[in-house]
Amino acid sequence: MMGLQCLFSVVGFCRPTGKMTLRTAFTGLLCAGLATAVRYNDNQVPLTKDGEEAAKNFPEVKQIDLQSPAFLDPKSIAAGFDNGTSGPTSDATLNYFLESLASRNDWLTYNNPSFKSDEGRSIPYVFLSTSSQPEIKANSSSSEKLRVYLQGGVHGNEPGGDQALLALLGKFDANSTWAASILEKMDIMILPRYNPDGVAYFQRFLATGYDPNRDHIRFASQQTREVKALIVDFSPHVMVDAHEYSANRAYGLKDQWAQAVDGQFDPMKNLNIHKDIREYSEEVFVPRIAGAMDKLNLRWSPYITGNAREEPLVFTQLDTQARAGDVSLALTQVMVFLTETRGIGLGSQHFQRRVASGLTMIEAIVQTAADKAEEVYEVVEGARQKFIDGVDEVVVTDSFQPTNRTWDFIDLPTGKLVEIPVQFLSSTPVKSNLTRSRPEAYIFPQAWKEAADRLRLNGVTVENIRSEFRGEVEAYNVTSIELASTVYQGTVLNKVATDILQKEITMPAGSFWVSTRQAAAGYAFTVLEPENIDSYATFNILPVNVGDEYPVYRVLG
Known part of the structure; x- marks a missing residue:
């Protein structure tokens, strides 16, 4: 299973959208040579150096004197760097460099x-830092x-x-x-x-x-x-x-x-x-x-x-x-x-x-x-x-905007x-497709602790309500799903569509509450709105099937 997971994380083309993946798919294209030979910690890409004529387009930058280990001490460069089997600087060399800098600079x-x-x-x-009391961890008293x-x-x-x-x-x-x-x-x-x-x-x-x-x-x-x-x-x-x-x-x-x-x-x-x-x-x-x-x-x-x-x-x-x-x-x-x-x-x-x-x-x-x-x-x-x-709408899905330009090749x-014309799918900016009104909060059952923990990892404040919640919310009814045909990063992605309906719910004390009145709410929007390409429904952290009610509810203001 290890090899299979790694292989599909490399190839990575099939996402539920049916479209070509972007950075994900490019992972596969960068490493296409691995697709038939993924092994434990043996996944080097082929060495493909520029030919003699092409190399002339990449002269050294004489105006810059590089002060990093590979240039300060060329003898420290690992033997495999030239043939593409290792990087130039070992962990030991990197650590020595960093510790040496620290020993002679009080900042x-x-x-x-x-x-x-x-x-x-x-x-x-x-x-x-040159601060008198430098703090690596930010807090309310930070300068x-x-x-x-x-x-x-x-x-x-x-x-x-x-x-x-x-x-x-x-x-x-x-x-x-x-x-x-x-x-x-x-x-x-x-x-x-x-x-x-x-x-x-x-x-x-x-x-x-x-x-x-x-x-x-x-x-x-x-x-x-x-x-x-x-x-x-x-x-x-x-x-x-x-x-x-x-x-x-x-x-x-x-x-x-x-x-x-x-x-x-x-x-x-x-x-x-x-x-x-x-x-x-x-x-x-x-x-x-x-x-x-x-x-x-x-x-x-x-x-x-x-x-x-x-x-x-x-x-x-x-x-x-x-x-x-x-x-x-x-x-x-x-x-x-x-x-x-x-x-x-x-x-x-x-x-x-x-x-x-x-x-x-x-x-x-x-x-x-x-x-x-x-x-x-x-x-x-x-x-x-x-x-x-703010009161801006939540952007759930987006798309690129096509234009034409030339590219250096x-x-x-x-x-x-040479300069070659390309169709350029611009994300500056992307176009919003599916949007929803911004809720005041999301609420979901205490049983889904794994979802709450993952939100917290990215800096989202997730609270447990102290008393029972009763009120009208927006709920998601799952109308369709489409499973990807390959494993991606250890899971099978699930493209989900839903209808929104209003209903009264009762949630017990201890249920998870995610206020959208926080700076990290943008991440919460992304993972909690089920149609998003990176949602917890997509990644099966909150698995759903057709006809299910997605176990996250939108609390409106």
Whole structure:
């Protein structure tokens, strides 16, 4: 069953919608070579380096001096990095680097938490602050200072992500004046290597075979739960999730093109994130990230997925699915950015350019947040309060908006850069489809403790009512279901349709109550409205069949 679960989590095409999955499906396309040979901790993608002509399009970025372990001490690079069987920097080297920084900088604290990876490896993080009484855990007495969280290494075969964060730390260490100017404005928590088991085996997945970036509904891994608790306790205003994307995945009917952009980036798009956060991310941060890339002649684009062998090409921008860690956090009203560098499958090729690209995007976000710290703080805190007080409808389902544009590719037969027209399914913004009025609260039986626990993991406040509830509510009657044809992340997804009806109910003391007057209610909307692609009905946390009454009720104001 282990192999089967892992296989289907890789292939992952069949979702109840009948549509191509987005980031989920791309997981399969990135790792298509694994589909017939998934093994315990032996899931490396094939090495596919750029040819001689194509490689000329990726020179080193001479303007950037990288201060991370792989560049400060090239002898520390693991032997398997060149042939794509390991990353460059071992856990021991990473830990030594972090501890060394902490030993000579009083603004940096090294933390090795009590929780470990699924196979017992350490998951260290660092906290950067010049506050007189720095607090990693946010609380009501915390200073009005911006809080920024950066993570990398979520997927173990994407070393450009964690190395870019180490390079950022190295730059702070090398330039104390710049570090002081940044930390005057914000506190920063950096978890450079989220998935040390995946790094150890140079595979995308956790040791269990689960995709760590698709585990934020079921929380199947204890490691996912522990790291999420750390992030929720820190309560950031801004977050960056640093990844790499597949370099030489071929597009076109003749497999004749590969993406040429050095970096992809996008803020989160889900419409249950307050519009002030979404608009500020797009209007202020995105141009600055793009400008930083342009200044270094680095090619960039929004984050996309797409089918391989088709023409005309169709690219789909970042989706809104809360199963991904970045979206799930953004739904608690956080300004979240995804960065991706061109790197999977290249081994050590172009690593300086890859890390420089990742550092450039991350640094642009951090610098923008510092330059506009008071404004960013006010936007996020203000959006949280507006969201808590708001009456906007809940967006249950959404869709992309098609447009046309060109894309930078490498022509694989010649190695030359070319621009190819694509149909671009934009999520800036997505279009709302199914919406519902915002309830004052959701109520569900105490028997469904697993649902309540999962909500709490993502920062949602769930209370037990002290006395019996009697009143009129909106109930969901299940009118149809459609089971997926494959296993996904250890379950079979269920596409659900319902009719809403009003009724009087009685719920005993102890039943679970989820107020929508909280910043994390956006996540609750996503998982509790049954038609959502990431709902507890979809993931069979609250299993239903045709004719059932879904065991969650909407309490209206």
